[in-house]
Amino acid sequence: MRPEVQSELTPFLHTVAHASQAVLLLDYDGTLAPFHARRDQAYPYPGAALILQDIIRNGRTRVVVISGRDAPDVLPLLNIHPCPEVWGVHGLQRLRTDGSLEMPHLDERTLDGLSDADRWLGYQQLRHTAEFKAGSIAVHWRGLSEIEVEDLCARVMLGWRPIAQHSGLDLLEFDGGVEIRASHADKGDAVRAFLSEISPDAPAAYLGDDATDESAFRAMEGRGISVLVRPKWRQTAAQLWLQPPDELLDFLGLWLKMCTQYDTFDSGAAAAVNG
Ligand SMILES: [Mg+2]
Incomplete structure (x- = not known):
């Protein structure tokens, strides 16, 4: 890890070491896992999942993945046990560690808009480019040439722009595609909602890579550290920048070290916080 980053991190990690509970919020694609043209093969950086698993098993850190994916899609890729809590579709869904899944309540106007957006893709013969999620449809163009992306984007937006306007849906551009979605929440809302359930003294960090993570970075202001990976x-609104995979692995390794080094500290409070 670059020395200047480590020196900025040290005071924060010190609070992690001495806290009975800490919070580690992470985006998945582009943050824990490198991008892959086949989204079902976007596995974590080698070593990252194992350290994260050790952090969860240590029991002093509440680990939460906040992803644009459908929440249940994240767990088989991450493949760690016990599994972390996952907020999916940028915070619309919440998959708890007991397996219960909270789905968004979508009103009729939203559902009509989403089915119009789906029909538009069918009309353009573009359904194969799409990922269908609860309250959202995402078109992916990773791996395509610049000209193909321009063409695909133009064809999608020609229909989706008026549909979004008419139905009150959000259009969200992300690294590698565009998404039309229910406008209830973004990752910043998810972070605020989650942190409101946690003691304000618990040190918290959010790690993300994408434009969709910026609202989450801003939600961390005054509450913990935000890290662009x-x-x-x-x-970016993030306070720190880590280059994956090496600095990401260093960060997770240091986090784990802080939790284990001071494991004897207040062991009574070290009950499993991920349950
Ligand atoms: Mg990402």
């Missing part, structure tokens, strides 16, 4: 730096 990305091979190249870009303009």
Whole structure:
């Protein structure tokens, strides 16, 4: 890890070491896992899942994945036990560690808009590019050439823009595609909702890579640290920047070390917080 990053992290990690409970919030694609043209094969960076599993097993950190994917899709890719809590579709869904899944309540106007958006893709013969999720449809163009992306984007947006306007849906561009979705929540709302359930003294971190993570970075202000995980730096609201995979693994390794090094500290409070 670059020394300047480590020195910025040290005071925060010190609070993690001495807290009875800490919170680690992570995006999945692009943050824990490198992008893959086949989304069902986007496995975590080698070593990352194992450290995360050890952090959960240590019992002092509440680990939560906040992803744009449908929440149940994340767990088989991450493949760790016990599994973390997962918020899916940018916070619309919540999959708890006991397996219960909270789905968004969608009104009729939203559902009509989503089925119009689906019909538009069918009319354009583009349904094969789409991922259908609870309250959302995402078109993916990772792996296509620049010209193909331009063409695909133009064809999708030609129909989706008026549908979004008419139905009150959000259009959300992300790294590798565009999404039309119920406008109830973004990752910032998910972070605020989650943190409202946690003691304000619990040190918290959010790690993400995408434009959709910016609202979550802002939600961390005054509440913990926000970390951009990305091979190249870009303009961001995040306080720190880590280059994956090495600095990500260093970060997770340091987190685990802090939790285990001080394991004897207040062992009574170290009951499993992930349950
Ligand atoms: Mg991401």
